[in-house]
Amino acid sequence: MLNNRFFSTLFKTLILSLLAVPGMAFAEYGLNMPEGVTPISRDIYGLHMTIFWVCVGIAVLVFGVMIYSMINHRKSKGAVASNFHESTTVELIWTIVPLAILIIIAVPATKVLIDLEDTSKADMTVKITGYQWKWQYEYIDAEGEGISFFSNLSQKSRDGVRDASIRNADDNYLQDVDKRLVLPVDTRVRFLMTSNDVIHSWWVRDFGVKQDANPGFINDSWAYIEKEGVYRGRCTELCGKEHGFMPVVVEVKSKADYAKWVADEKAAAIAAAASGDREWSMDELMTQGAKVYSTNCAACHGVTGAGVPGAFPAMTGSPIVVEPDQIAAHIDIIINGKSGTAMQAFGKQLSDSDIAAVVTYERNAFGNNTGDIVQPAAIKSAR
């Protein structure tokens, strides 16, 4: 009884039910795409479900005929083979019917495509620049014009990578950042995407927005977000070692809350610029430096400053970090990078105080203990 026929039927039945499952389940079970919060994401969801059911229909038909045939047209059941081996009519039918199905699918797909490619009449524009391995957001017009910041993987996620106790307590492990992109609800937002180094790709699934960020070129996309909330996305183009560690987090606020956020940001920007004008204490520099190092440098130079031999120099004992006459060179390599290597030019990414802090930190942590202090003013004059 437990012969080939039994097993083949069982197996094919299981496959068929597996096929049906995605249609029955909802996004909450992690089995299907969500509808999302923009008109485009909903249109995409509709197209997805349509083509999905077409595929299920085709599969049920084809596999059904196969299973029937495998059960009934068996030699062991006494079936005698027919001899027919061609039929132009049948070939025409199963060429034309699928073609018709494709045309029926292509029509709504084209409509949605035209809609999603139309980035005109935007209320505001955000320029998104992919870096190895973080995003930079610049508000280039409308209310928030001038706001600009980097968005890095959160420290908590960083710590969770090798520590299960931190990770398991973090619902937003690997999908949280230190500073979110903030957008107003019910606004037509245009996104410009580009890159500072390699190709990245900016994706927020709930918006139905994904576009490659190409170095030297600008792509665009748009979204009209209809619901306040926090939405998480990811980098979706392999961009090197930390590709899996540069998430996207967008917080969508009501228009009033957004206006308040813009005002707060502009005030903070003025304060941050001013912070470069005063003297910092060693403690302040070390605290800020540790944060900057962890966010920007640890990925390559190591959390303990050990680096990776042959690839990324160590901090500990490295001449440029410990020799007193190398302070200027140390500052220079951070501001301008080192061409031909993976060491980026951080001058445009980090403020004077951040660079002063990280230089001070590197010269005093990791067992270096040089006692050197570098002030923001020194960075300003070095630029």
Place this chain on the structure above:
Amino acid sequence: MNDTKRKQRGAMITAAIVAAVALAIFSMTLILSGK
């Protein structure tokens, strides 16, 4: 020319033509990309 020799000659001619096509495609790839 016997059958075998004819087939061998045909094979060499086919091979030469196809190899030339492959080389041409390689060259065109480089040329067209360099504008």
Place this chain on the structure above:
Amino acid sequence: MATTTTEIEADIHAHDDHHHGPEPGLMRWVKTTNHKDIGYLYLWFAFSMLLIGGAMAMVIRLELLMPGLQFVEPQFFNQMTTMHGLIMVFGAIMPAFVGLANIMIPPMIGGPDMALPRMNNWSFWILPFAGAMLLSTMFMEGGGPAFGWTFYAPLSTTFAPDSTDYFIFAIHMLGFSSIMGAINIIATVMNLRASGMKLMDMPLFVWTWFITAFLLIAAMPVLAGAVTMMLTDRNFGTSFFDAAGGGDPVMFQHIFWFFGHPEVYIMILPAFGIVSQIIPTFARKPLFGYSSMVYATASIAILSFVVWAHHMFLTGMPIAGQMYFMYATILISVPTGVKVFNWVTTMWKGSMSFEIPMMWAVAFVILFTIGGLSGLMLGIVPADIQYHDTYFVVAHFHYVLVTGALFSIIAGVFYWLPKWCGNMFNEKLATIHFWWAVISVNVLFFPMHFLGLAGMPRRIPDYSLQFADFNLIASIGGFAFGLSFILLAYIVVDCIRNGKPVKEARVWESAKGLEWTLPTPAPYHTFTEEPPRELILKESSHTAH
């Protein structure tokens, strides 16, 4: 008429003093120009590459078993994903199909060997060197290639390790081998066919490989061009792919995918051919719609050249391009569907038995169709926004390449192995192996559809907690699937060494084709004289049994 090896060799000695049969010892394998020898070399090489590439997949699935980084560093993980892809595509699947072509095309067309036997030897022997060079890059300073098997610029040019230049050289060698193989196949089919066999009399395996050879000739030189431009960008100051120098990174993708898309059809058309040989045999019924199958294969091949940018929908393509490529892409499903319907109709009202090769062929039809359907979904541009670069794509291509191409190769090996070595494999073990592989491969890859829809990107070594469950399931399936290959190796080696001898020329009672008129095992030289047209017609798969 000579039928055994010794009788044929006596014949040869009588006619021509140069040939003495296979050379003794290891040098036989170095110097051979015999298509069967070379074919076996390709198959063993491909199998070892499959195990190496598979081991890399096990490392990947081990790290992805749970969230967090437990076993490898991200850069090494990226090397694993890159090398896994390169080795499987260029080291396992392509050489395996070339091996099957080498062994089976000459007898199927009633010819004595491949048209250019010495070039055939060289085509093979380049491969171990190219493979070794590729693998050695992982031990070089800076590590091996870690930019994905698709090696997009500038990650693979400006930002790539020093070993990349050796990677480029390896790709050149691999491509050169494939091009020479394709030249040989075209020359063989055009010139060495028995005079009684017209093109439309050829078995479908020969047709699909013939068409594949043209795809190889058109596509591999383009890949060579792409990597050459990478080499000059990296070393000789050009900026083909560097915007700062006036170039365009997206142009790399155009060139790569102009090769890349035909490449995936290169990896599936021979599979279609194998399955088209097996199903009629075990359905005891001629292949349904032979001419349609030939035309459909040719249509797929031609269309495969004009759809490449469906891999690039999100690069910033103008809408006209997106529309065109969407329509052209979904159109390919029509001839592909025709082929699936023809296989099913071959089965319909047949008199089927489910020996091992048939089980693999049926699994191919079902599982490849699932992969093809997810491909149709991917072709819809707006939907692709949500699928692109996620595990949904990974699921799609593993269904078509593993349960598609790889399963067809396994089917072909089980189908033809008795003819090659003269022994039958252990059917009980082979049945266990079949179910083990089929179940575990689905446990491995089916959840990836869900992971993609849930938002998990590709090529990441670590992931957010909501992806944990399906990754755990996939990894368990992966380990089980990996282990199944050890059983497969055992079954094949055990067959060759201890299998029960098979006396019949027609190993499978309803098999048709010139290869089934040869003795079992097939002699070293076969069809040194061409078969008569009556035999060709009698063995044709597309006339009644």
